[in-house]
Amino acid sequence: MASTGTLGEMLSTLLERQPFQRKSAADGSVAASCRALLEAPSEASGRQLAEEILQAIKTLTDEDRDRFYQFLNDDLDIDPDRIAELATAYKVTPTPKVYKALAHAAEPPRQDLFRQLNQAPDATADLVQLRADLLTRLKVKPDLGRTDHDLFHLFQSWFNRGFLVLRHITWESPASILEKIIAYEAVHEIHNWGDLRRRLLPADRKCFAFFHPAMPDDPLIFVEVALTKGVPESIQELLSEGREELRAEEANTAVFYSISNCQAGLAGISFGNSLIKQVVRDLSAEAPNLKRFVTLSPIPGLSRWAEREGITLQTDDPQQIRQLTAHYLLAAKKSDGRPLDPVARFHLANGALVHKVHAGADTSKKGLTQSAGAMVNYLYDLSRISQNIEQFDRKKEVSASGAVRTLAKQAARGARPQPE
Template sequence: MLASGNRAVRTLSKLRRGAMHPARAASANLIRASALPSVMVPTTLFHTGAHVQMGYPPVRDGDELSQPLEPSDVRSFWDNMRQDASSSDQPSSDSKNAKLDIGALRQLVATIVNKHANKGAVAMGLNAQSCCDLYEALDATGRVYFLSLLSHEFCTPSGAAQEAAKAYLASVEQSDDPAHSAMQVRTLRDSLTPQYSELFDQINRLPGGFAFLVHMRGDMLAQMRVARQDTPLRAMSDLLQRKLETWIIGTLDLKRITWNSPACTIEKLGQYESVHAVRSWLDVKRRLGSGRRCFGFFHRSVPMEPLVFVWVALTNEIATSVQGILGEPESPRASEHAAQCAIFYSINSQPGLSGVDLGNFLIKRVVGVLRAELPNIKTFCTLSPLPRFRAWLDKWLTPEHLAHPPTDIGLSEQEQRDLINRVPGAETWTAALKHLIDSRGWTSDQDNLVAMEPVVRSLGAHYLANVKRGGTKMAMDPVANFHLRNGACLHQVNWRGDTSYNGLRQSLGLMCNYNYVLDRIEDNNEQYVAKGTIAVSGSDPYIARSRQQQQPLTAKL
């Protein structure tokens, strides 16, 4: 067992470096020419679910820090160093024409999920490792085949579940024996458990198996965005999510990530950053520099790859623009012990952990660490995007609203008139707004920006405070719902908070501050979850307007 465990560690390590490995021989019987449905196996191993782009060769112009943060920048040096030594590991020309034998794959998975087979732990581990090796070697099309076979053919057997249900109902009617009833319940529960559940359990026991499953679920989620009606795949993803939530308890370590952290860890920050793109090594160095912090949760089986991480800026006041945080600090050597605010401006997790609530625990742990390290910090606040605001606004600007603007936004007559005057021929402020945001170059006209500010901020506050997810009391905006469920207060809507292309495309540049008032977090959480009540801090006039429109749904601290 020890030998097989060491072999698995070496296998997964080489897989993640992008190299071929001797353990591929364990699953070689599955990769051969076949008349069965097949897919091509690529000669390079590259994970498709981690939002990783193919890297460019690093340009050595004397300023490496300005180069793009790509995987090849980290790997290329070591790949060149071991090129001669690892020539035996390189795939042969025949492997380019190799195909996946679906029949052999089906047989391998069946061997793993068959709980009644007479096989030992070593054999089970080797079979599970062979399955992982094969999956890692596949390209995107091959992984779709793999996941489709797993979710459709190794789900819950309907016949066995029906028979178990009938036996359970019969036992309830005919027997009063508690032991017999308990046995029937156990049989029914086992029959309702999908077969692939056993495969996930076996993989999780492998060294590095947890990280493999996180990446595999990332592939599931990516495929679900393409095949939205694939119910079996969605069911498999949901089951794996619940397993990951269970397995992750008690296995996470909080670590601060600095510029001196391993290069592979810093590389992951660029790969998984989904809010404010990391453009270069210099960019990430600024985010890890003076007055900045980055913390992450690491699984103990993968100590160099953060599962979830958060970026923090230490400032003298609540920040209203992310460009001011991401740019060069005005006083880079300013004492962090003079800062008054900790601004959480981006939180990210691996795609495969979508739906697993780690961000809540991470923020709470980081607040505790910062309070112990810097007691001068009094305010813990976010600078958050409104990722679906523009999509909502486009739907809200219906022909009816364009002709007859609703009166529940709270705009003054002067604010409406100022916006109408910016568009000759416009009869309503909604029509004027639609014309401006649909036109090119509206961000470069200062007069347009002045007229648009009160209108867009009012709409943003209304969207955050009053627009609910269908049939619920929860905020429609996913970021707002996340922070409000965590007990934060709606604090301020910021015009021109994110002037990047992505920020303008998603929210017309709006950002929002959510304030974590520490002695009110639990009460805020309870009121929001139970009643949909949104706690408000600060004195933002646009949020005050929205509160007047829906007074029963909000509360002032």
């Protein structure tokens, strides 16, 4: 074993040694500016340089942008040899000083670069857009996933629930935000301003969105809610131009009929669970007459599953649609045991149960294409949410009403899905 003096000299050498610097393969102006930002002598000079870099990135051609991402990925990566040396030293002498050096070495310089860039005005939105663009390139260049991992890691901290602000979107909200609600709606298209007005203005219609202080005018996710008497059976019923408005105090059911994520650059960061729970709490306090909280949800994987199984979904046979839909939601599983349908995975993981299935519930072109018009109500029973989450998490059990289970059994002989 090395003597104390020798060990001290070794640690001193390790801690003082500068990280290995790879020669850049993209020493263009943006790459050089990024290096300069990492060495900026003051916060003020760094802020100005960060703003210039973000503006320069926006002007890059696709080819230059590819080179820039490769620069981030390769030139600003970790030095595994140094990490190995420091890890060995820490195993022998786990002092705070060695730990600090090891932790610093384990963090790639690009993470520090992203933090430095975030000093600039509106930089958070720019970095979110940067990741959105990066994600489009991962299929062709999967090695860029290292850079994506670092952005995702930072965004998980920057966009955690403690920083999010819930806002009620109304017809009186700023036009710039209303325009974004129209643009971001991903479930049931908002065709025009009149369509939006019918979803926001009546007393029995609500919309809530999460915002981040660094992006105060751009929603992260929003949910549209209808207050109804009873559980609705179709989206046509909810969005009809000629429907009769219900006074809010007459409603006994809150229906979450559309949830839209707005920022492609925040993919993988879940806001929906927190949003639904917060809205349920707020509506329960505001309107004690609300006794049920359900969704009216699309079933985006139903038609693909039926086609793969050689099953013809007969839109003129509502009972067949309902039986096969129930069977699909309860029995069609991925190889990991979770439901095949992505919307089902989301709601079941959040503690909901499959409450009712409906045929002819979405007769739009999109609805007929993805699910032969079928839709489903997921019920958020506040007394059972924790139990449902535990069952789904531990046993992959799909909680469902007796009526849905009966429909699934009726269809079981004719549709036996295989794991994906």
